Amino acid sequence: MKVFISGGGGFIGYRLAQRLLERGTLAGADGRQAAIGQIKLFDGAFPPNPDPRLVCVTGDIADSAAVERALDADTSSVFHLAAVVSGGAEADFDLGYRVNLDGMRLVLERCRKLSRPPRLVFASSVAAFGGDLPEILDDSTTPNPQTSYGAQKVIGEYLVTDFTRKGFIDGRSLRLPTIVVRPGKPNLAASSFASSIFREPLNGVAAACPVPDTTGIWLLSPRKVVEAFVHAHELASSAWGVNRVVNLPGITVTVKEGVEALRRVAGEAVAARVQHQPEARIEAIVKTWPVRFRTPRALAMGFTADRDIETVIRGYIEDERITLR
Amino acid sequence: MKVFISGGGGFIGYRLAQRLLERGTLAGADGRQAAIGQIKLFDGAFPPNPDPRLVCVTGDIADSAAVERALDADTSSVFHLAAVVSGGAEADFDLGYRVNLDGMRLVLERCRKLSRPPRLVFASSVAAFGGDLPEILDDSTTPNPQTSYGAQKVIGEYLVTDFTRKGFIDGRSLRLPTIVVRPGKPNLAASSFASSIFREPLNGVAAACPVPDTTGIWLLSPRKVVEAFVHAHELASSAWGVNRVVNLPGITVTVKEGVEALRRVAGEAVAARVQHQPEARIEAIVKTWPVRFRTPRALAMGFTADRDIETVIRGYIEDERITLR
Numbered sequence: 001m002k003v004f005i006s007g008g009g010g011f012i013g014y015r016l017a018q019r020l021l022e023r024g025t026l027a028g029a030d031g032r033q034a035a036i037g038q039i040k041l042f043d044g045a046f047p048p049n050p051d052p053r054l055v056c057v058t059g060d061i062a063d064s065a066a067v068e069r070a071l072d073a074d075t076s077s078v079f080h081l082a083a084v085v086s087g088g089a090e091a092d093f094d095l096g097y098r099v100n101l102d103g104m105r106l107v108l109e110r111c112r113k114l115s116r117p118p119r120l121v122f123a124s125s126v127a128a129f130g131g132d133l134p135e136i137l138d139d140s141t142t143p144n145p146q147t148s149y150g151a152q153k154v155i156g157e158y159l160v161t162d163f164t165r166k167g168f169i170d171g172r173s174l175r176l177p178t179i180v181v182r183p184g185k186p187n188l189a190a191s192s193f194a195s196s197i198f199r200e201p202l203n204g205v206a207a208a209c210p211v212p213d214t215t216g217i218w219l220l221s222p223r224k225v226v227e228a229f230v231h232a233h234e235l236a237s238s239a240w241g242v243n244r245v246v247n248l249p250g251i252t253v254t255v256k257e258g259v260e261a262l263r264r265v266a267g268e269a270v271a272a273r274v275q276h277q278p279e280a281r282i283e284a285i286v287k288t289w290p291v292r293f294r295t296p297r298a299l300a301m302g303f304t305a306d307r308d309i310e311t312v313i314r315g316y317i318e319d320e321r322i323t324l325r
Numbered sequence: 326m327k328v329f330i331s332g333g334g335g336f337i338g339y340r341l342a343q344r345l346l347e348r349g350t351l352a353g354a355d356g357r358q359a360a361i362g363q364i365k366l367f368d369g370a371f372p373p374n375p376d377p378r379l380v381c382v383t384g385d386i387a388d389s390a391a392v393e394r395a396l397d398a399d400t401s402s403v404f405h406l407a408a409v410v411s412g413g414a415e416a417d418f419d420l421g422y423r424v425n426l427d428g429m430r431l432v433l434e435r436c437r438k439l440s441r442p443p444r445l446v447f448a449s450s451v452a453a454f455g456g457d458l459p460e461i462l463d464d465s466t467t468p469n470p471q472t473s474y475g476a477q478k479v480i481g482e483y484l485v486t487d488f489t490r491k492g493f494i495d496g497r498s499l500r501l502p503t504i505v506v507r508p509g510k511p512n513l514a515a516s517s518f519a520s521s522i523f524r525e526p527l528n529g530v531a532a533a534c535p536v537p538d539t540t541g542i543w544l545l546s547p548r549k550v551v552e553a554f555v556h557a558h559e560l561a562s563s564a565w566g567v568n569r570v571v572n573l574p575g576i577t578v579t580v581k582e583g584v585e586a587l588r589r590v591a592g593e594a595v596a597a598r599v600q601h602q603p604e605a606r607i608e609a610i611v612k613t614w615p616v617r618f619r620t621p622r623a624l625a626m627g628f629t630a631d632r633d634i635e636t637v638i639r640g641y642i643e644d645e646r647i648t649l650r
Contacts, residue, residue, distance in 0.1 A: 162476035
């Protein structure tokens, strides 16, 4: 079987590819485990020296010909992660729609023409939610995104559901919490700070926190989100039924609680590297995001959250082989 | 001020245009009533001999150049009604997406480039709802459409909301109940029977009813839907806030209740012209549609439903100048 990961050069996409290499198998159309013969990553750029077992194709997800060429007719599993992040889609309206909506449609249209309907897992986001929100969101909360990124993700979910209903794909959409701790550098995502406040201090540099320390974050670790992508793929179609979208479980952590956990794990000197530098633009976006969820559907389907923020920080230290001094 | 009605050759669009001619004014960007200088209708076809005060432009809503040419830069009000109906979008997947999604985006993109952000009223539909539904839907029910038409309408709503949030338009989306009684001929809409069972008998011909007589319909009359479009336009932007979508009020009528009302209004001979001819394809679509709603938000905003189905039937008889024998 062949696997295709759009956004495979990105942090989550590449981690997912590594996880699939470890597993070696995924459920086929008949539900039975089948050996993965090829994992193809499609993205604008890739980490240096990617694993030679991975096929890396550089291209633009909004380029119809490129998507058609890259997505082989006998692909059986597609993970669609390619996206312009929230801050980016807000800053460049046209780019956001081109990548996050047009790109999505190209992938779906290509999937429709494959030799058999592939399983497709779509990375949606809790940025789907906004506006007048209840204190605790649940599986019945209606998305009312207050960013273009969120709107594009919700639209993507509806497309995935409709293409599934028509039998063109077997689709599943996951509303991802904010992923913490992301390695690497800060990016344009308004949520970038949520990783920076852990990552930068652990790497010996100061981190600017643009939001008040009472700000809550609904988060999931990279380990858990990769597990969620695989689990979403492996579930039988009947486990999803006519509702193809799920809010993933997560944990709610305030900036203050996060910094305290960082202090417990890595010491006062490290925690002291988090500095408050209010940024109205970021705060305006972040405060539209939901903070607390009940996720009974996801839990019943077997998705799981991290135990606590300390576990998340320790996982990052292990994965990135950071030496605490 | 200039008004643009996409789908203006259709029954509702044309009625709306006639209503605007009667009114002569609409709220401008400042909220004050302004004289309507031009009403332009855009559609693939028009009724014969349209009112000479209307500007009728024949074109394809999914043709970018045609939309750009037709939608004048100084247009201040847009009513977007152009759509491939439910049965049509289900039968021709590509056509549905081309007209109902690509066409919608072209209109929105054009609106974004007008000299000032226009008010835009979008005709969405209760076909937005489907899947596992509560017995009575309300303003918090999450759309999970089970037709491509419904998916396209929900996607359109999210686009209207996002373009509004960005300040490109001042948008308002109305989820229309099934419109009853439509004049003219049956069409490809799966809901076509809901008008046929009244219209055909009143015009002296037999009507085939493809669904069981216990089937409930959530309906609104042509008079009330035209009133709703105008009202939606006239409301101040602040009346909508960050939620740009509303479920219109309606009434729930079963086929049986409808036929009984027809008997009371027009007599036994007319009512006897309704014949049951089950059609699995239609029933399968119709049974995914919601039947009962609570619509407190719409009522608080000043939208109103018809009093009862007899009133709806009598309105049709009056509007179409039908002589009962």
